[in-house]
Protein backbone atom coordinates (compact mmCIF):
# COMPACT_ATOMS: atom_id res chain seq x y z
CA UNK A 287 0.00 0.00 0.00
CA UNK A 288 1.38 3.41 -0.96
CA UNK A 289 -0.58 6.02 1.01
CA UNK A 290 -1.43 9.52 -0.24
CA UNK A 291 0.52 10.89 2.74
CA UNK A 292 2.54 9.15 5.43
CA UNK A 293 2.79 11.26 8.60
CA UNK A 294 4.65 8.51 10.45
CA UNK A 295 7.55 8.73 8.02
CA UNK A 296 7.87 12.44 8.64
CA UNK A 297 7.75 11.81 12.37
CA UNK A 298 10.66 9.42 12.05
CA UNK A 299 12.79 12.35 10.82
CA UNK A 300 11.78 15.03 13.38
CA UNK A 301 10.34 12.98 16.25
CA UNK A 302 13.33 13.18 18.58
CA UNK A 303 13.48 16.98 18.36
CA UNK A 304 9.71 17.29 18.72
CA UNK A 305 9.61 15.06 21.79
CA UNK A 306 12.30 17.10 23.52
CA UNK A 307 10.41 20.37 22.94
CA UNK A 308 7.03 18.92 23.93
CA UNK A 309 8.41 17.59 27.23
CA UNK A 310 9.79 21.06 27.95
CA UNK A 311 6.34 22.55 27.43
CA UNK A 312 4.77 19.94 29.68
CA UNK A 313 7.26 20.79 32.43
CA UNK A 314 6.95 24.55 31.96
CA UNK A 315 3.44 24.94 33.36
CA UNK A 316 2.57 27.42 30.55
CA UNK A 317 0.19 25.83 28.07
CA UNK A 318 -1.66 28.44 26.00
CA UNK A 319 -0.34 31.50 24.12
CA UNK A 320 2.97 31.42 25.93
CA UNK A 321 6.55 31.90 24.81
CA UNK A 322 6.45 29.29 22.04
CA UNK A 323 3.41 30.92 20.43
CA UNK A 324 5.07 34.31 20.59
CA UNK A 325 8.36 33.00 19.19
CA UNK A 326 6.58 31.05 16.46
CA UNK A 327 4.62 34.16 15.43
CA UNK A 328 7.91 36.05 15.04
CA UNK A 329 9.65 33.19 13.22
CA UNK A 330 6.89 32.53 10.74
CA UNK A 331 6.37 36.26 10.06
CA UNK A 332 10.05 36.39 9.16
CA UNK A 333 9.77 33.24 7.00
CA UNK A 334 6.82 34.70 5.09
CA UNK A 335 8.25 38.24 5.06
CA UNK A 336 5.15 39.84 6.57
CA UNK A 337 4.90 42.23 9.53
CA UNK A 338 2.44 40.39 11.75
CA UNK A 339 1.42 36.80 12.37
CA UNK A 340 -1.44 35.81 14.69
CA UNK A 341 -1.62 32.16 15.76
CA UNK A 342 -5.09 30.64 15.93
CA UNK A 343 -6.78 27.33 16.45
CA UNK A 344 -7.31 26.41 12.79
CA UNK A 345 -7.26 27.59 9.20
CA UNK A 346 -11.04 27.81 9.35
CA UNK A 347 -10.76 30.24 12.27
CA UNK A 348 -8.16 32.25 10.34
CA UNK A 349 -10.66 32.74 7.49
CA UNK A 350 -13.50 33.46 9.91
CA UNK A 351 -11.57 36.01 11.99
CA UNK A 352 -10.09 37.63 8.89
CA UNK A 353 -13.62 38.35 7.67
CA UNK A 354 -14.64 39.59 11.14
CA UNK A 355 -11.57 41.83 11.40
CA UNK A 356 -12.54 43.45 8.08
CA UNK A 357 -16.14 43.93 9.32
CA UNK A 358 -17.58 41.73 6.60
CA UNK A 359 -20.99 40.36 7.55
CA UNK A 360 -24.69 40.23 6.72
CA UNK A 361 -25.59 41.79 3.39
CA UNK A 362 -22.02 41.63 2.08
CA UNK A 363 -20.77 39.53 -0.82
CA UNK A 364 -17.41 37.79 -1.03
CA UNK A 365 -16.09 36.59 -4.38
CA UNK A 366 -14.49 33.15 -4.25
CA UNK A 367 -14.42 29.70 -5.86
CA UNK A 368 -16.48 26.52 -5.49
CA UNK A 369 -13.48 24.31 -6.30
CA UNK A 370 -12.02 24.26 -2.76
CA UNK A 371 -12.42 22.77 0.70
CA UNK A 372 -15.69 23.73 2.39
CA UNK A 373 -13.96 25.82 5.09
CA UNK A 374 -13.44 28.63 2.55
CA UNK A 375 -17.16 29.31 2.12
CA UNK A 376 -18.09 28.08 5.58
CA UNK A 377 -16.19 31.04 7.03
CA UNK A 378 -18.13 33.40 4.75
CA UNK A 379 -21.36 31.80 5.95
CA UNK A 380 -20.37 31.99 9.63
CA UNK A 381 -20.11 35.80 9.46
CA UNK A 382 -23.46 35.99 7.62
CA UNK A 383 -22.04 37.11 4.26
CA UNK A 384 -22.79 35.50 0.89
CA UNK A 385 -20.24 33.66 -1.26
CA UNK A 386 -20.35 34.66 -4.93
CA UNK A 387 -18.73 31.99 -7.06
CA UNK A 388 -16.32 32.49 -9.93
CA UNK A 389 -15.33 29.60 -12.18
CA UNK A 390 -11.80 28.18 -12.21
CA UNK A 391 -9.05 28.27 -14.79
CA UNK A 392 -8.89 24.57 -15.80
CA UNK A 393 -5.09 24.71 -16.14
CA UNK A 394 -4.36 25.78 -12.56
CA UNK A 395 -7.62 24.85 -10.75
CA UNK A 396 -7.51 28.38 -9.28
CA UNK A 397 -9.91 31.31 -9.63
CA UNK A 398 -10.34 32.46 -13.24
CA UNK A 399 -9.09 36.01 -12.86
CA UNK A 400 -10.78 37.03 -16.12
CA UNK A 401 -14.21 36.36 -14.61
CA UNK A 402 -13.85 38.22 -11.32
CA UNK A 403 -14.91 41.68 -12.49
CA UNK A 404 -18.19 40.48 -13.99
CA UNK A 405 -19.24 39.24 -10.52
CA UNK A 406 -18.62 42.52 -8.67
CA UNK A 407 -21.78 44.25 -7.38
CA UNK A 408 -22.33 47.19 -4.99
CA UNK A 409 -22.48 44.58 -2.20
CA UNK A 410 -19.06 43.07 -2.93
CA UNK A 411 -16.62 43.63 -0.07
CA UNK A 412 -13.77 41.22 -0.74
CA UNK A 413 -12.12 38.73 -3.05
CA UNK A 414 -11.10 35.45 -1.41
CA UNK A 415 -8.76 33.52 -3.74
CA UNK A 416 -7.61 30.01 -2.79
CA UNK A 417 -4.09 28.85 -3.67
CA UNK A 418 -5.32 25.31 -4.25
CA UNK A 419 -3.01 22.28 -4.12
CA UNK A 420 -0.10 24.64 -3.32
CA UNK A 421 -0.34 26.45 -6.68
CA UNK A 422 -0.26 30.28 -6.45
CA UNK A 423 -3.09 32.35 -7.96
CA UNK A 424 -2.20 35.22 -10.27
CA UNK A 425 -1.92 37.84 -7.52
CA UNK A 426 -0.95 40.67 -9.88
CA UNK A 427 -4.35 40.58 -11.55
CA UNK A 428 -6.29 39.98 -8.32
CA UNK A 429 -4.60 42.87 -6.48
CA UNK A 430 -5.14 45.17 -9.45
CA UNK A 431 -8.88 44.38 -9.59
CA UNK A 432 -9.17 44.83 -5.80
CA UNK A 433 -7.45 48.20 -5.95
CA UNK A 434 -9.60 49.50 -8.79
CA UNK A 435 -12.85 48.40 -7.12
CA UNK A 436 -11.79 49.19 -3.54
CA UNK A 437 -12.16 45.60 -2.32
CA UNK A 438 -10.37 43.71 0.41
CA UNK A 439 -8.36 40.60 -0.42
CA UNK A 440 -8.23 37.62 1.93
CA UNK A 441 -5.98 34.81 0.71
CA UNK A 442 -6.78 31.20 1.57
CA UNK A 443 -3.20 29.91 1.63
CA UNK A 444 -4.04 26.88 3.79
CA UNK A 445 -2.55 24.52 1.19
CA UNK A 446 0.26 26.78 0.06
CA UNK A 447 2.71 27.67 2.81
CA UNK A 448 6.00 28.67 1.21
CA UNK A 449 4.55 28.98 -2.31
CA UNK A 450 5.56 32.11 -4.22
CA UNK A 451 4.20 34.33 -6.95
CA UNK A 452 6.96 36.41 -8.58
CA UNK A 453 9.29 35.76 -5.66
CA UNK A 454 6.83 36.84 -2.95
CA UNK A 455 5.20 34.35 -0.58
CA UNK A 456 1.48 33.78 -1.08
CA UNK A 457 -0.64 34.91 1.85
CA UNK A 458 1.24 38.24 2.00
CA UNK A 459 -0.30 40.00 -1.01
CA UNK A 460 -3.75 40.76 0.33
CA UNK A 461 -5.04 42.41 3.52
CA UNK A 462 -4.95 39.10 5.40
CA UNK A 463 -3.50 35.68 4.55
CA UNK A 464 -4.81 32.49 6.15
CA UNK A 465 -2.88 29.29 6.86
CA UNK A 466 -3.73 25.90 8.37
CA UNK A 467 -1.44 23.58 10.32
CA UNK A 468 -3.77 20.60 10.15
CA UNK A 469 -1.53 17.49 10.36
CA UNK A 470 -1.66 16.68 6.63
CA UNK A 471 -0.78 20.19 5.41
CA UNK A 472 2.76 20.91 4.15
CA UNK A 473 3.53 22.42 7.57
CA UNK A 474 1.35 20.31 9.84
CA UNK A 475 1.26 20.08 13.60
CA UNK A 476 -0.02 17.21 15.77
CA UNK A 477 -3.45 18.59 16.41
CA UNK A 478 -5.26 21.62 15.04
CA UNK A 479 -3.61 24.95 14.39
CA UNK A 480 -3.92 27.99 12.16
CA UNK A 481 -2.50 31.40 11.40
CA UNK A 482 -3.56 34.78 10.02
CA UNK A 483 -0.93 37.19 8.70
CA UNK A 484 -1.17 40.88 7.86
CA UNK A 485 0.98 43.92 7.32
CA UNK A 486 -1.62 46.04 9.12
CA UNK A 487 -1.11 46.78 12.81
CA UNK A 488 -4.83 47.54 13.13
CA UNK A 489 -5.93 44.19 11.66
CA UNK A 490 -3.37 42.34 13.77
CA UNK A 491 -4.75 43.90 16.94
CA UNK A 492 -8.34 43.15 15.96
CA UNK A 493 -7.55 39.49 15.36
CA UNK A 494 -5.61 39.26 18.63
CA UNK A 495 -8.71 40.55 20.42
CA UNK A 496 -11.15 38.39 18.46
CA UNK A 497 -9.21 35.18 19.13
CA UNK A 498 -9.47 35.73 22.86
CA UNK A 499 -13.11 36.65 23.57
CA UNK A 500 -13.14 40.04 21.88
CA UNK A 501 -10.95 42.03 24.24
CA UNK A 502 -7.33 43.17 24.18
CA UNK A 503 -7.23 43.42 27.97
CA UNK A 504 -8.16 40.38 30.01
CA UNK A 505 -11.71 40.52 31.42
CA UNK A 506 -12.57 43.65 29.42
CA UNK A 507 -14.60 42.71 26.35
CA UNK A 508 -15.37 45.07 23.49
CA UNK A 509 -17.22 42.74 21.16
CA UNK A 510 -18.26 39.13 20.67
CA UNK A 511 -15.13 37.14 19.96
CA UNK A 512 -14.25 33.46 20.02
CA UNK A 513 -11.80 31.16 21.76
CA UNK A 514 -9.25 30.42 19.08
CA UNK A 515 -5.93 30.31 20.88
CA UNK A 516 -3.05 28.09 19.85
CA UNK A 517 -1.59 25.92 22.56
CA UNK A 518 2.07 25.81 23.47
CA UNK A 519 2.55 22.15 22.52
CA UNK A 520 1.42 22.83 18.95
CA UNK A 521 3.52 26.01 18.75
CA UNK A 522 6.61 24.14 19.98
CA UNK A 523 6.07 21.41 17.37
CA UNK A 524 5.57 24.01 14.64
CA UNK A 525 8.80 25.78 15.63
CA UNK A 526 10.72 22.55 15.08
CA UNK A 527 9.02 21.79 11.77
CA UNK A 528 9.35 25.33 10.39
CA UNK A 529 13.09 24.64 10.14
CA UNK A 530 12.33 21.89 7.61
CA UNK A 531 9.59 23.44 5.48
CA UNK A 532 11.88 24.72 2.71
CA UNK A 533 13.53 21.32 2.39
CA UNK A 534 10.17 19.50 2.43
CA UNK A 535 8.65 21.82 -0.18
CA UNK A 536 11.73 21.42 -2.36
CA UNK A 537 11.39 17.64 -2.18
CA UNK A 538 7.70 17.85 -3.12
CA UNK A 539 8.70 19.85 -6.20
CA UNK A 540 11.30 17.26 -7.14
CA UNK A 541 8.73 14.48 -6.75
CA UNK A 542 6.28 16.44 -8.93
CA UNK A 543 8.95 16.80 -11.62
CA UNK A 544 9.65 13.07 -11.44
CA UNK A 545 5.95 12.20 -11.80
CA UNK A 546 5.78 14.56 -14.82
CA UNK A 547 8.69 12.66 -16.34
CA UNK A 548 7.08 9.27 -15.64
CA UNK A 549 3.83 10.37 -17.29
CA UNK A 550 5.34 12.15 -20.26
CA UNK A 551 4.29 9.49 -22.78
CA UNK A 552 0.94 8.71 -21.17
CA UNK A 553 -1.33 10.80 -23.36
CA UNK A 554 -4.53 10.14 -21.37
CA UNK A 555 -3.01 11.49 -18.16
CA UNK A 556 -2.91 15.27 -17.91
CA UNK A 557 -0.21 16.41 -15.48
CA UNK A 558 -0.33 19.66 -13.45
CA UNK A 559 0.66 22.95 -15.09
CA UNK A 560 2.40 25.82 -13.34
CA UNK A 561 1.83 29.52 -13.95
CA UNK A 562 4.95 31.42 -15.06
CA UNK A 563 7.02 32.98 -12.28
CA UNK A 564 5.57 30.82 -9.54
CA UNK A 565 6.98 28.46 -6.95
CA UNK A 566 4.36 25.73 -6.43
CA UNK A 567 4.65 23.66 -3.27
CA UNK A 568 2.55 20.66 -4.40
CA UNK A 569 0.37 20.14 -1.38
CA UNK A 570 -1.28 17.82 -3.88
CA UNK A 571 -0.03 16.38 -7.14
CA UNK A 572 -3.27 16.27 -9.08
CA UNK A 573 -3.73 14.75 -12.53
CA UNK A 574 -6.77 14.62 -14.79
CA UNK A 575 -7.83 11.25 -16.16
CA UNK A 576 -10.78 9.93 -18.19
CA UNK A 577 -13.21 7.55 -16.42
CA UNK A 578 -11.87 8.98 -13.18
CA UNK A 579 -14.18 7.15 -10.72
CA UNK A 580 -13.39 3.77 -12.28
CA UNK A 581 -9.64 4.58 -12.28
CA UNK A 582 -9.86 5.64 -8.64
CA UNK A 583 -11.52 2.36 -7.71
CA UNK A 584 -8.94 0.31 -9.59
CA UNK A 585 -6.08 2.22 -7.95
CA UNK A 586 -7.49 1.49 -4.51
CA UNK A 587 -7.79 -2.19 -5.37
CA UNK A 588 -4.13 -2.08 -6.40
CA UNK A 589 -2.88 -0.48 -3.20
CA UNK A 590 -2.45 3.12 -4.36
CA UNK A 591 -3.92 5.72 -2.01
CA UNK A 592 -5.24 8.24 -4.53
CA UNK A 593 -7.87 10.78 -3.45
CA UNK A 594 -10.48 13.06 -5.04
CA UNK A 595 -10.20 16.69 -3.88
CA UNK A 596 -13.10 17.48 -3.94
CA UNK A 597 -15.92 15.25 -5.19
CA UNK A 598 -18.74 17.86 -5.08
CA UNK A 599 -18.19 21.56 -5.88
CA UNK A 600 -19.41 23.89 -3.16
CA UNK A 601 -22.15 25.64 -5.18
CA UNK A 602 -23.91 22.27 -5.47
CA UNK A 603 -23.54 21.28 -1.80
CA UNK A 604 -26.60 21.15 0.45
CA UNK A 605 -25.01 23.70 2.80
CA UNK A 606 -25.38 26.36 0.08
CA UNK A 607 -28.74 25.14 -1.31
CA UNK A 608 -30.48 28.33 -0.13
CA UNK A 609 -28.42 30.28 -2.69
CA UNK A 610 -30.42 28.46 -5.39
CA UNK A 611 -27.38 27.79 -7.59
CA UNK A 612 -27.77 25.21 -10.34
CA UNK A 613 -25.54 22.84 -12.22
CA UNK A 614 -24.20 24.62 -15.30
CA UNK A 615 -23.29 27.82 -13.43
CA UNK A 616 -19.56 26.96 -13.27
CA UNK A 617 -18.72 24.73 -16.26
CA UNK A 618 -14.97 24.39 -15.65
CA UNK A 619 -15.45 23.73 -11.94
CA UNK A 620 -18.06 21.07 -12.64
CA UNK A 621 -16.06 19.44 -15.43
CA UNK A 622 -12.79 19.29 -13.50
CA UNK A 623 -14.49 17.95 -10.38
CA UNK A 624 -15.12 14.82 -12.45
CA UNK A 625 -11.54 14.52 -13.75
CA UNK A 626 -9.18 15.26 -10.87
CA UNK A 627 -7.23 12.63 -9.00
CA UNK A 628 -4.56 13.41 -6.42
CA UNK A 629 -1.67 10.94 -6.17
CA UNK A 630 0.59 10.01 -3.23
CA UNK A 631 2.72 13.07 -2.43
CA UNK A 632 4.88 13.77 0.60
CA UNK A 633 8.51 14.72 1.12
CA UNK A 634 9.60 11.19 2.09
CA UNK A 635 8.06 9.27 -0.82
CA UNK A 636 10.72 7.24 -2.68
CA UNK A 637 11.40 7.15 -6.41
CA UNK A 638 10.59 3.48 -6.40
CA UNK A 639 7.18 4.17 -4.91
CA UNK A 640 6.60 6.91 -7.47
CA UNK A 641 7.44 4.48 -10.27
CA UNK A 642 4.94 1.99 -8.82
CA UNK A 643 2.26 4.70 -8.60
CA UNK A 644 2.90 5.80 -12.18
CA UNK A 645 2.97 2.31 -13.65
CA UNK A 646 -0.20 1.31 -11.79
CA UNK A 647 -2.02 4.49 -12.81
CA UNK A 648 -1.11 4.02 -16.48
CA UNK A 649 -2.40 0.43 -16.33
CA UNK A 650 -5.58 1.41 -14.49
CA UNK A 651 -6.39 4.15 -17.02
CA UNK A 652 -6.10 1.55 -19.82
CA UNK A 653 -8.18 -1.01 -17.91
CA UNK A 654 -10.88 1.54 -17.11
CA UNK A 655 -11.08 2.48 -20.78
CA UNK A 656 -11.79 -1.09 -21.92
CA UNK A 657 -14.16 -1.66 -18.99
CA UNK A 658 -16.20 1.45 -19.73
CA UNK A 659 -16.39 0.79 -23.49
CA UNK A 660 -17.24 -2.91 -22.97
Ligand SMILES: *Cc1c(COP(=O)(O)O)cnc(C)c1O
Nearest residue numbers: 344345346371373444445466468
Ligand atom coordinates in the same frame (compact mmCIF):
# COMPACT_ATOMS: atom_id res chain seq x y z
C1 LIG B 1 -7.32 22.81 5.31
C2 LIG B 1 -7.99 23.93 4.62
C3 LIG B 1 -8.75 24.89 5.32
C4 LIG B 1 -9.11 24.76 6.76
O1 LIG B 1 -8.08 24.57 7.64
P1 LIG B 1 -8.36 23.83 9.05
O2 LIG B 1 -7.09 24.08 9.80
O3 LIG B 1 -8.60 22.39 8.76
O4 LIG B 1 -9.53 24.49 9.68
C5 LIG B 1 -9.27 25.95 4.60
N1 LIG B 1 -9.09 26.07 3.27
C6 LIG B 1 -8.39 25.17 2.57
C7 LIG B 1 -8.21 25.37 1.10
C8 LIG B 1 -7.83 24.06 3.21
O5 LIG B 1 -7.16 23.16 2.50
